Amino acid sequence: MTQQRFAAAMRHALELAARGPARGVNPRVGAVVLSPAGEVLAEGWHRGAGTPHAEVAALEELDPQQAAGSTVVVTLEPCNHTGRTGPCAQALIDAGVGRVVYAVADPGRRSGGGAERLRRAGIDVVSGVLADEVEVFLDDWLFAARHAxxxxxxxxxxxxxxxxxxxxxxxxxxxxxxxxxxxxxxxxxxxxxxxxxxxxxxxxxxxxxxxxxxxxxxxxxxxxxxxxxxxxxxxxxxxxxxxxxxxxxxxxxxxxxxxxxxxxxxxxxxxxxxxxxxxxxxxxxxxxxxxxxxxxxxxxxxxxxxxxxxxxxxxxxxxxxxxxxxxxxxxxxxxxx
Structure with missing residues (x-):
């Protein structure tokens, strides 16, 4: 699958993210699930505190066998902690996805580290796709997360x-x-x-x-x-x-x-x-x-x-x-x- 396909899917994920609430503890995140051939299988975005995160919302649209070997494109690194919901990194591992593509690393002291967890599970991880655009989109949330x-x-x-x-x-x-x-x-x-x-x-x-x-x-x-x-x-x-x-x-x-x-x-x-x-x-x-x-x-x-x-x-x-x-x-x- 080409970098151009990743970028197109990331841009769509960014459009999905914009549907979420602009204020609150959680960032606005969008996700797109691609088949091995590059077709869109599912999509999701975070609708607010306590609701499924974007990756999980997208996976919930699929039968378990559809997620196996898929590529998940998400605007923010999958989280690595348990809050009101479980860690997205583990949900992606459990779903058997083959690759995760994200734009910006999660700077949270508790929530960061999802990419490394995915890699340890044998999942291919690609970072930095459309990072500049997502940085601008998430500027206020990222500032608050980075500086506490x-x-x-x-x-x-x-x-x-x-x-x-x-x-x-x-x-x-x-x-x-x-x-x-x-x-x-x-x-x-x-x-x-x-x-x-x-x-x-x-x-x-x-x-x-x-x-x-x-x-x-x-x-x-x-x-x-x-x-x-x-x-x-x-x-x-x-x-x-x-x-x-x-x-x-x-x-x-x-x-x-x-x-x-x-x-x-x-x-x-x-x-x-x-x-x-x-x-x-x-x-x-x-x-x-x-x-x-x-x-x-x-x-x-x-x-x-x-x-x-x-x-x-x-x-x-x-x-x-x-x-x-x-x-x-x-x-x-x-x-x-």
Whole structure:
């Protein structure tokens, strides 16, 4: 069977994978079973937590004798652990398949290693087919799995002189309506939105994603509150359509690992200067989303607090990714170098 046939089947498996849920603990995976002659015998994709994985879903369409000697093309390396379902690598071994072709290795500490298990069982394994395309498709899940934490975007809105509030603490509104709409779009596109308890107590945010008329958008991020102080029972965040996750800790790496284990792949942080600076200092910010308004406020209320930069040689340089004009405001996107 040719590499071209593998690539065609992998592209179809990728189309199948796109039918699965885009959020949650599990990745979107698709699988295609080919006969020794290269004909499609079955296909499957993962429909969500607790359901059969893509390979098993495809095998379930076949009689046992049909799977023997077949080639299974799957977007992600077959898993090697028992969770809500058994290991896919063992299911493929038990089915008697002759070859497994996959695009990207599973980076999970518990789930990885399926390819080696297959090889030990005498099954031919081919890796890396359309790996670049599958990497892009699974980028958020792969990042979270590889780093044991979500991809973190830190956002703030500030005046041109870097102030996020006036001297009395008032901050509504520094930016205009178009910029505020973009913030809600970014919230909607994120798995979760995180603030500290200080922000909850001071501003009482709802952390919802809303449309132009203030209506709730169909897709909502999970609200997360981080800090050791209690969240009031009547806080607006407790009326969020999704249950709030309260993390009573200051341990950022541990908190992010907890979120990743809950299926949070992308995290949008809207923190005050103390918590925002803690994320930056710990090296836990993957992208900065900074809204700048053409106004001046002066005073002490800056976007970030002390970052431990004692001299100009220690400044934290960023790579500029994009600058977008939103009416009178600017949205600057940057990433750490």
């Amino acid at each position: 934490r979500p991809y973190v975007t830190l956002k703030w809105a500030a005046s041109l002189d870097g102030r996020t509030a006036a001297a009395d603490g008032s901050s509504r509104w520094i930016t205009g309506e178009t910029a505020r709409r973009r913030v809600h779009e970014q919230r909607r596109a994120s798995d979760a939105v995180l603030v500290g308890t200080g922000t909850v107590l001071a501003d009482d945010p709802s952390l919802t994603a809303r449309g132009p008329a203030g209506e709730l958008l169909p897709e909502q991020p999970v609200p997360v509150v981080l800090g050791e102080r209690a969240v009031p029972d009547d806080a607006a965040v407790r009326r969020h359509p999704k249950p709030v996750i309260v993390l009573r800790t200051r341990d950022l790496p541990a908190a992010l690992e907890q979120l990743q284990q809950r299926g949070i792949r992308t995290l949008y942080v809207e923190a005050g200067p103390t918590l925002a600076s803690a994320f930056v200092t710990a090296g836990l910010v993957d992208e900065f989303s900074v809204y700048l308004a053409p106004t001046l406020l002066g005073g002490p209320r800056t976007a970030l607090a002390d970052l431990g930069v004692a001299s100009i040689d220690e400044q934290r340089r960023l790579s500029l990714i994009d600058v977008e004009r939103l009416d009178d405001d600017l949205l600057i996107t940057a990433r750490p170098r």
